[in-house]
Amino acid sequence: MKRYAALLITFAIFLGGVGARDGARDGARDAAAVRVPVLLYHRFLNHNTTGDIYTITPMELERDLRYLRDAGYSAISVGELVDYVKNGAPLPDKPVMLTFDDGHYNNIHYGAPLLEQYGMKASVFIVGKYSESSARENDVNPNYSYITWEQLECLPPCLEAHNHTWDMHNLRPRKGISRKSDESRADYEMDLASDLLRLQSKIEKCTGAAPVGFAHPFGTDCSEAETVFRAVGIEASFCSRQGINSLSPGDAGALYCIKRLLRTPSKTAERLIKAYS
Numbered sequence: 001m002k003r004y005a006a007l008l009i010t011f012a013i014f015l016g017g018v019g020a021r022d023g024a025r026d027g028a029r030d031a032a033a034v035r036v037p038v039l040l041y042h043r044f045l046n047h048n049t050t051g052d053i054y055t056i057t058p059m060e061l062e063r064d065l066r067y068l069r070d071a072g073y074s075a076i077s078v079g080e081l082v083d084y085v086k087n088g089a090p091l092p093d094k095p096v097m098l099t100f101d102d103g104h105y106n107n108i109h110y111g112a113p114l115l116e117q118y119g120m121k122a123s124v125f126i127v128g129k130y131s132e133s134s135a136r137e138n139d140v141n142p143n144y145s146y147i148t149w150e151q152l153e154c155l156p157p158c159l160e161a162h163n164h165t166w167d168m169h170n171l172r173p174r175k176g177i178s179r180k181s182d183e184s185r186a187d188y189e190m191d192l193a194s195d196l197l198r199l200q201s202k203i204e205k206c207t208g209a210a211p212v213g214f215a216h217p218f219g220t221d222c223s224e225a226e227t228v229f230r231a232v233g234i235e236a237s238f239c240s241r242q243g244i245n246s247l248s249p250g251d252a253g254a255l256y257c258i259k260r261l262l263r264t265p266s267k268t269a270e271r272l273i274k275a276y277s
Protein backbone atom coordinates (compact mmCIF):
# COMPACT_ATOMS: atom_id res chain seq x y z
CA MET A 1 0.00 0.00 0.00
CA LYS A 2 2.97 2.26 0.76
CA ARG A 3 4.26 1.70 -2.76
CA TYR A 4 0.83 2.45 -4.20
CA ALA A 5 0.67 5.77 -2.27
CA ALA A 6 4.13 6.70 -3.57
CA LEU A 7 3.00 5.91 -7.12
CA LEU A 8 -0.02 8.17 -6.70
CA ILE A 9 2.16 11.10 -5.60
CA THR A 10 4.47 10.50 -8.57
CA PHE A 11 1.42 10.49 -10.78
CA ALA A 12 0.21 13.87 -9.45
CA ILE A 13 3.62 15.41 -10.23
CA PHE A 14 3.75 13.78 -13.66
CA LEU A 15 0.24 14.95 -14.54
CA GLY A 16 1.35 18.54 -14.08
CA GLY A 17 3.89 18.17 -16.86
CA VAL A 18 2.03 15.94 -19.25
CA GLY A 19 -0.88 18.22 -20.16
CA ALA A 20 0.85 19.74 -23.12
CA ARG A 21 1.18 16.30 -24.69
CA ASP A 22 -2.41 15.29 -23.99
CA GLY A 23 -3.98 13.99 -27.17
CA ALA A 24 -0.87 14.78 -29.14
CA ARG A 25 -0.04 12.30 -31.86
CA ASP A 26 3.40 11.67 -33.12
CA GLY A 27 3.45 11.96 -36.87
CA ALA A 28 3.48 8.64 -38.64
CA ARG A 29 6.77 7.90 -40.29
CA ASP A 30 6.96 6.52 -43.77
CA ALA A 31 7.09 2.81 -42.91
CA ALA A 32 4.23 0.76 -44.28
CA ALA A 33 1.37 0.18 -41.87
CA VAL A 34 0.83 -3.34 -40.54
CA ARG A 35 -2.67 -4.68 -40.01
CA VAL A 36 -2.95 -6.38 -36.63
CA PRO A 37 -6.21 -8.23 -35.85
CA VAL A 38 -6.91 -8.18 -32.10
CA LEU A 39 -9.36 -10.89 -31.05
CA LEU A 40 -11.46 -10.34 -27.93
CA TYR A 41 -12.45 -13.31 -25.76
CA HIS A 42 -13.93 -13.60 -22.26
CA ARG A 43 -14.89 -17.02 -20.82
CA PHE A 44 -14.13 -20.58 -21.88
CA LEU A 45 -16.63 -23.14 -20.57
CA ASN A 46 -17.54 -26.64 -21.71
CA HIS A 47 -21.23 -25.86 -21.44
CA ASN A 48 -22.57 -22.44 -22.28
CA THR A 49 -25.71 -22.89 -20.21
CA THR A 50 -26.85 -19.27 -20.37
CA GLY A 51 -26.20 -18.99 -24.10
CA ASP A 52 -24.45 -15.64 -23.59
CA ILE A 53 -22.31 -14.17 -26.34
CA TYR A 54 -19.25 -13.82 -24.10
CA THR A 55 -18.75 -17.55 -23.53
CA ILE A 56 -17.29 -20.05 -25.97
CA THR A 57 -16.20 -23.64 -25.44
CA PRO A 58 -12.55 -24.74 -25.31
CA MET A 59 -13.22 -26.61 -28.58
CA GLU A 60 -14.29 -23.36 -30.21
CA LEU A 61 -11.11 -21.68 -28.96
CA GLU A 62 -9.10 -24.56 -30.38
CA ARG A 63 -10.81 -24.13 -33.74
CA ASP A 64 -9.66 -20.49 -33.78
CA LEU A 65 -6.11 -21.38 -32.79
CA ARG A 66 -5.91 -24.05 -35.46
CA TYR A 67 -7.14 -21.58 -38.09
CA LEU A 68 -4.65 -18.91 -36.97
CA ARG A 69 -1.74 -21.34 -36.99
CA ASP A 70 -2.66 -22.87 -40.36
CA ALA A 71 -3.17 -19.41 -41.90
CA GLY A 72 0.35 -18.42 -40.79
CA TYR A 73 -0.52 -16.00 -37.99
CA SER A 74 1.89 -15.43 -35.08
CA ALA A 75 0.52 -14.15 -31.77
CA ILE A 76 2.28 -11.10 -30.33
CA SER A 77 2.17 -9.49 -26.89
CA VAL A 78 1.15 -5.94 -25.98
CA GLY A 79 4.82 -5.17 -25.37
CA GLU A 80 5.80 -6.37 -28.85
CA LEU A 81 3.10 -4.22 -30.43
CA VAL A 82 4.30 -1.18 -28.46
CA ASP A 83 7.91 -1.89 -29.40
CA TYR A 84 6.99 -2.03 -33.08
CA VAL A 85 5.08 1.26 -33.00
CA LYS A 86 7.43 3.17 -30.71
CA ASN A 87 10.81 1.78 -31.77
CA GLY A 88 10.24 0.16 -35.15
CA ALA A 89 11.07 -3.32 -33.77
CA PRO A 90 10.18 -5.98 -36.35
CA LEU A 91 6.92 -7.92 -36.17
CA PRO A 92 6.24 -11.38 -37.59
CA ASP A 93 4.75 -11.51 -41.11
CA LYS A 94 1.16 -11.99 -39.98
CA PRO A 95 0.79 -10.70 -36.42
CA VAL A 96 -2.37 -11.30 -34.40
CA MET A 97 -3.27 -10.54 -30.79
CA LEU A 98 -5.43 -12.64 -28.51
CA THR A 99 -6.99 -10.71 -25.62
CA PHE A 100 -8.94 -12.30 -22.76
CA ASP A 101 -11.02 -9.80 -20.75
CA ASP A 102 -12.04 -9.94 -17.06
CA GLY A 103 -9.44 -12.41 -15.74
CA HIS A 104 -11.49 -15.60 -15.61
CA TYR A 105 -9.65 -18.57 -14.11
CA ASN A 106 -10.86 -20.70 -17.04
CA ASN A 107 -8.43 -18.67 -19.21
CA ILE A 108 -5.66 -20.55 -17.37
CA HIS A 109 -7.51 -23.83 -16.92
CA TYR A 110 -8.75 -24.31 -20.49
CA GLY A 111 -7.00 -21.53 -22.42
CA ALA A 112 -3.33 -21.92 -21.49
CA PRO A 113 -2.89 -25.60 -22.51
CA LEU A 114 -4.43 -24.87 -25.91
CA LEU A 115 -2.31 -21.75 -26.43
CA GLU A 116 0.79 -23.80 -25.64
CA GLN A 117 -0.29 -26.61 -27.95
CA TYR A 118 -0.68 -24.20 -30.88
CA GLY A 119 2.35 -22.03 -30.06
CA MET A 120 0.23 -18.95 -29.32
CA LYS A 121 0.08 -16.44 -26.47
CA ALA A 122 -2.58 -14.13 -25.03
CA SER A 123 -3.00 -11.05 -22.87
CA VAL A 124 -5.34 -11.41 -19.88
CA PHE A 125 -6.99 -8.23 -18.61
CA ILE A 126 -7.47 -8.50 -14.86
CA VAL A 127 -10.19 -6.78 -12.81
CA GLY A 128 -8.60 -6.13 -9.40
CA LYS A 129 -11.79 -6.42 -7.39
CA TYR A 130 -12.79 -9.74 -8.99
CA SER A 131 -9.35 -11.25 -8.41
CA GLU A 132 -9.29 -9.93 -4.86
CA SER A 133 -12.63 -11.56 -4.07
CA SER A 134 -11.58 -14.91 -5.60
CA ALA A 135 -8.31 -14.71 -3.66
CA ARG A 136 -10.29 -14.27 -0.42
CA GLU A 137 -12.80 -17.03 -1.17
CA ASN A 138 -10.06 -19.50 -2.11
CA ASP A 139 -12.55 -21.56 -4.13
CA VAL A 140 -10.84 -22.32 -7.44
CA ASN A 141 -13.34 -23.37 -10.07
CA PRO A 142 -13.17 -22.87 -13.85
CA ASN A 143 -16.92 -22.35 -13.91
CA TYR A 144 -16.89 -19.14 -11.89
CA SER A 145 -13.67 -18.11 -10.17
CA TYR A 146 -11.25 -15.40 -11.27
CA ILE A 147 -7.45 -15.52 -11.45
CA THR A 148 -6.14 -15.02 -7.92
CA TRP A 149 -2.98 -13.16 -6.91
CA GLU A 150 -1.34 -16.48 -6.15
CA GLN A 151 -2.19 -17.79 -9.63
CA LEU A 152 -0.89 -14.55 -11.11
CA GLU A 153 2.46 -15.21 -9.46
CA CYS A 154 2.88 -18.39 -11.49
CA LEU A 155 1.05 -17.48 -14.69
CA PRO A 156 1.94 -19.82 -17.59
CA PRO A 157 4.42 -18.21 -20.03
CA CYS A 158 1.74 -18.10 -22.75
CA LEU A 159 -0.31 -15.62 -20.68
CA GLU A 160 0.56 -12.06 -19.72
CA ALA A 161 -1.42 -9.92 -17.25
CA HIS A 162 -2.68 -6.42 -18.02
CA ASN A 163 -5.06 -3.87 -16.50
CA HIS A 164 -8.88 -3.84 -16.75
CA THR A 165 -9.31 -1.48 -13.70
CA TRP A 166 -9.35 -2.30 -10.03
CA ASP A 167 -12.96 -1.30 -9.45
CA MET A 168 -14.32 0.48 -12.51
CA HIS A 169 -15.82 -2.55 -14.21
CA ASN A 170 -19.25 -1.15 -13.32
CA LEU A 171 -22.13 0.68 -14.90
CA ARG A 172 -22.56 3.00 -11.87
CA PRO A 173 -21.60 5.58 -10.60
CA ARG A 174 -19.78 5.86 -13.93
CA LYS A 175 -19.92 3.60 -16.96
CA GLY A 176 -16.51 1.95 -17.07
CA ILE A 177 -13.86 4.64 -17.01
CA SER A 178 -16.00 7.40 -18.53
CA ARG A 179 -16.14 10.78 -16.73
CA LYS A 180 -19.26 11.52 -14.69
CA SER A 181 -21.31 14.47 -15.94
CA ASP A 182 -20.83 16.43 -12.70
CA GLU A 183 -17.13 15.66 -12.33
CA SER A 184 -14.25 18.03 -13.08
CA ARG A 185 -11.50 16.83 -15.38
CA ALA A 186 -8.99 17.03 -12.53
CA ASP A 187 -11.16 14.96 -10.15
CA TYR A 188 -11.79 12.44 -12.90
CA GLU A 189 -8.11 12.02 -13.67
CA MET A 190 -7.16 11.56 -10.01
CA ASP A 191 -9.93 9.02 -9.49
CA LEU A 192 -8.94 7.05 -12.59
CA ALA A 193 -5.22 7.22 -11.82
CA SER A 194 -5.82 6.04 -8.26
CA ASP A 195 -7.79 3.02 -9.51
CA LEU A 196 -5.35 2.09 -12.27
CA LEU A 197 -2.25 2.48 -10.12
CA ARG A 198 -3.67 0.21 -7.46
CA LEU A 199 -3.86 -2.62 -10.00
CA GLN A 200 -0.60 -1.70 -11.78
CA SER A 201 1.14 -2.01 -8.45
CA LYS A 202 -0.54 -5.29 -7.48
CA ILE A 203 0.17 -6.97 -10.83
CA GLU A 204 3.78 -5.81 -10.73
CA LYS A 205 4.12 -7.24 -7.24
CA CYS A 206 2.76 -10.62 -8.40
CA THR A 207 4.44 -10.95 -11.79
CA GLY A 208 7.51 -8.74 -11.51
CA ALA A 209 6.37 -6.62 -14.47
CA ALA A 210 4.04 -3.63 -14.48
CA PRO A 211 1.34 -3.93 -17.15
CA VAL A 212 1.63 -1.75 -20.25
CA GLY A 213 -1.81 -2.69 -21.61
CA PHE A 214 -5.32 -1.68 -20.64
CA ALA A 215 -8.72 -2.92 -21.81
CA HIS A 216 -11.69 -0.56 -21.51
CA PRO A 217 -14.54 -1.96 -19.43
CA PHE A 218 -17.66 -1.95 -21.62
CA GLY A 219 -15.54 -0.53 -24.42
CA THR A 220 -16.21 3.04 -23.30
CA ASP A 221 -14.56 5.96 -25.09
CA CYS A 222 -11.04 6.65 -24.01
CA SER A 223 -10.05 10.04 -25.39
CA GLU A 224 -10.26 11.70 -21.96
CA ALA A 225 -8.17 8.98 -20.33
CA GLU A 226 -5.03 9.15 -22.47
CA THR A 227 -3.24 11.60 -20.17
CA VAL A 228 -3.77 9.24 -17.26
CA PHE A 229 -2.74 6.18 -19.27
CA ARG A 230 0.57 7.80 -20.16
CA ALA A 231 1.15 8.93 -16.59
CA VAL A 232 0.61 5.48 -15.07
CA GLY A 233 2.66 3.59 -17.66
CA ILE A 234 -0.12 2.22 -19.86
CA GLU A 235 1.23 2.35 -23.40
CA ALA A 236 -1.62 0.70 -25.31
CA SER A 237 -5.36 0.49 -24.69
CA PHE A 238 -7.98 -1.73 -26.25
CA CYS A 239 -11.67 -0.90 -26.68
CA SER A 240 -14.61 -2.81 -28.12
CA ARG A 241 -15.05 -0.98 -31.40
CA GLN A 242 -15.08 -3.64 -34.10
CA GLY A 243 -12.38 -3.58 -36.72
CA ILE A 244 -8.75 -4.22 -37.56
CA ASN A 245 -6.12 -1.57 -36.90
CA SER A 246 -3.36 -0.45 -39.21
CA LEU A 247 -0.36 0.56 -37.15
CA SER A 248 2.85 2.26 -38.23
CA PRO A 249 6.13 2.96 -36.46
CA GLY A 250 6.06 6.48 -35.04
CA ASP A 251 2.28 6.72 -34.65
CA ALA A 252 2.24 6.24 -30.85
CA GLY A 253 -1.18 7.93 -30.53
CA ALA A 254 -2.71 5.05 -32.50
CA LEU A 255 -1.86 2.72 -29.61
CA TYR A 256 -4.83 4.07 -27.63
CA CYS A 257 -8.36 2.79 -28.23
CA ILE A 258 -7.27 -0.06 -30.48
CA LYS A 259 -10.20 -1.81 -32.17
CA ARG A 260 -10.90 -5.48 -31.53
CA LEU A 261 -12.94 -8.34 -32.96
CA LEU A 262 -15.43 -9.79 -30.46
CA ARG A 263 -15.45 -13.59 -30.60
CA THR A 264 -18.96 -14.90 -29.95
CA PRO A 265 -20.24 -18.48 -30.32
CA SER A 266 -21.34 -17.71 -33.88
CA LYS A 267 -18.42 -15.57 -35.03
CA THR A 268 -15.20 -17.54 -35.38
CA ALA A 269 -11.77 -15.91 -35.61
CA GLU A 270 -11.67 -16.90 -39.30
CA ARG A 271 -15.04 -15.31 -40.02
CA LEU A 272 -14.16 -12.13 -38.10
CA ILE A 273 -10.74 -11.64 -39.70
CA LYS A 274 -12.09 -12.29 -43.20
CA ALA A 275 -15.05 -9.96 -42.65
CA TYR A 276 -12.79 -7.05 -41.72
CA SER A 277 -9.93 -7.70 -44.16
Ligand SMILES: [Zn+2]
Residues within 6 Å of the ligand: 101, 102, 164, 169, 216, 217, 218
Ligand atom coordinates in the same frame (compact mmCIF):
# COMPACT_ATOMS: atom_id res chain seq x y z
ZN1 LIG B 1 -14.64 -6.55 -19.07
